[in-house]
Amino acid sequence: MGYILNEEQMELVNLAKKFAEQEVKPIAAECDREGKLPMEAYRKGVEIGFNALEIPEEYGGAGADYYTIAAVMEEFAKVDAGFATGIGASSLALKPVLIAGTPEQKKYFADFITGDKGNGFAAFGLTEPDAGSDAAAGKTIAVKDGDEWVINGRKCFITNAGLASIFVIFAITDKTRGTRGISAFIVERDRPGLSIGKEEDKMGIRLSNTADVILEDVRVPEDHLLGELGKGFVYAMQTLDLARPTVASMAVGVAQRALEEATAYAKQRVTFGKPIINHQAIMFKLADMDMKTEVARSAIKNFYDIYYSGRKNFSREAAIAKCFAGDISVEVALDAIQILGGYGYSREYPVEKLLRDAKIMQIYEGTNEVQRMVIGGALMR
Numbered sequence: 001m002g003y004i005l006n007e008e009q010m011e012l013v014n015l016a017k018k019f020a021e022q023e024v025k026p027i028a029a030e031c032d033r034e035g036k037l038p039m040e041a042y043r044k045g046v047e048i049g050f051n052a053l054e055i056p057e058e059y060g061g062a063g064a065d066y067y068t069i070a071a072v073m074e075e076f077a078k079v080d081a082g083f084a085t086g087i088g089a090s091s092l093a094l095k096p097v098l099i100a101g102t103p104e105q106k107k108y109f110a111d112f113i114t115g116d117k118g119n120g121f122a123a124f125g126l127t128e129p130d131a132g133s134d135a136a137a138g139k140t141i142a143v144k145d146g147d148e149w150v151i152n153g154r155k156c157f158i159t160n161a162g163l164a165s166i167f168v169i170f171a172i173t174d175k176t177r178g179t180r181g182i183s184a185f186i187v188e189r190d191r192p193g194l195s196i197g198k199e200e201d202k203m204g205i206r207l208s209n210t211a212d213v214i215l216e217d218v219r220v221p222e223d224h225l226l227g228e229l230g231k232g233f234v235y236a237m238q239t240l241d242l243a244r245p246t247v248a249s250m251a252v253g254v255a256q257r258a259l260e261e262a263t264a265y266a267k268q269r270v271t272f273g274k275p276i277i278n279h280q281a282i283m284f285k286l287a288d289m290d291m292k293t294e295v296a297r298s299a300i301k302n303f304y305d306i307y308y309s310g311r312k313n314f315s316r317e318a319a320i321a322k323c324f325a326g327d328i329s330v331e332v333a334l335d336a337i338q339i340l341g342g343y344g345y346s347r348e349y350p351v352e353k354l355l356r357d358a359k360i361m362q363i364y365e366g367t368n369e370v371q372r373m374v375i376g377g378a379l380m381r
């Protein structure tokens with residue numbers, strides 16, 4: 001649906017679908033209830049290479065294209081958006097390295113994700129307690145000492161923090177230069193002074209790990225600086241432009257699942273002598289849900305069409321895909337609950353979880369208010 005994929009691309013998507021249904025679906029409800037991570041499924045997912053399908057072949061990865069990755073992430077999120085988030089977050093951390101790293105850094109970082117050096121999990125550390133939407137307001141600082149950088153600060157809400165064997169950390173290297181004084185660093189988990197703080201007890205996507213990262217006099221060698229000094233904020237924004245359509249794909253996965261659950265229910269639930277799908281109010285609601293989901297998918301496809309066309313600025317299209325898909329994901333999940341009536345409100349049925357999972361799609365990787373600022377900014381220019 002949505003993407004026109006060839007046989008080879010479909011093979012990967014079908015593998016992901018089968019994997020999610022066999023390895024994640026049976027444990028998803030229990031893990032969600034107990035806030036437990038599906039470690040066995042994660043381990044198997046990493047073994048197959050689902051954790052960073054975009055690692056180029058030259059660095060030991062599958063080098064998958066983004067249409068395929070979008071369809072894979074949709075399949076994962078259809079089964080569980082927390083699992084999709086956890087397995088996808090290493091890819092988020094990889095992006096600034098692919099954008100700005102030297103070939104040696106790319107190989108080094110990719111080795112942690114493919115499992116040659118690390119455990120397959122990487123994390124992207126931008127957000128801080130006082131710096132979320134206003135990402136440039138961070139206080140984490142890196143000071144040069146001889147041929148090392150010494151990093152101090154605290155990151156929060158970091159996906160996979162508790163699992164990651166490697167991080168990308170954004171820190172101030174020159175307080176006087178605003179966003180031009182922020183740099184990006186590769187930091188391994190086992191560096192002395194790096195510890196993991198409080199783990200979030202979340203409303204949804206409970207199969208993913210979200211925690212604080214504390215950096216106390218963490219020393220990294222000079223060659224762990226990513227790209228140019230003072231360009232970290234640019235790399236972070238470029239990363240988010242590329243990553244937001246992946247959030248959109250997960251949002252579409254949640255919406256698609258809500259649509260399928262609601263349609264199946266509406267076909268078998270009888271009121272006033274006929275299945276509720278035959279009541280036009282319900283049929284039209286389902287039609288709207290389908291329409292929104294398909295259009296959100298098209299916005300993702302549009303983003304990748306533009307990306308592959310070679311155009312360099314696609315912030316607007318990334319924001320449109322993420323914002324629209326995030327919003328409709330919540331709307332469609334809410335509609336699914338309504339269609340299931342009282343059963344929709346019960347934890348025995350899967351749709352209340354879909355609403356809890358959908359809500360994060362309007363918050364992380366830039367809230368939907370921030371996406372509207374990006375879109376509005378483009379209009380103003």
Ligand SMILES: Cc1cc2nc3c(=O)[nH]c(=O)nc-3n(C[C@H](O)[C@H](O)[C@H](O)COP(=O)(O)OP(=O)(O)OC[C@H]3O[C@@H](n4cnc5c(N)ncnc54)[C@H](O)[C@@H]3O)c2cc1C
Pocket residue numbers: 089123124125126127129130131132133134156157158159160202205210360363364365366367368369370
């Ligand atoms: C589960 C989860 C996983 C996450 N994973 C990561 C991760 O891996 N790495 C990472 O770095 N971060 C991560 N984050 C952080 C996430 O990106 C931030 O939470 C998000 O960007 C919002 O920042 P904030 O929470 O500080 O909210 P704030 O910035 O404090 O915003 C609060 C509210 O005010 C609104 N607002 C703020 N400024 C404006 C404005 N100018 N105009 C209009 N409205 C405004 C916001 O939209 C929001 O509604 C994660 C968060 C969660 C919850």
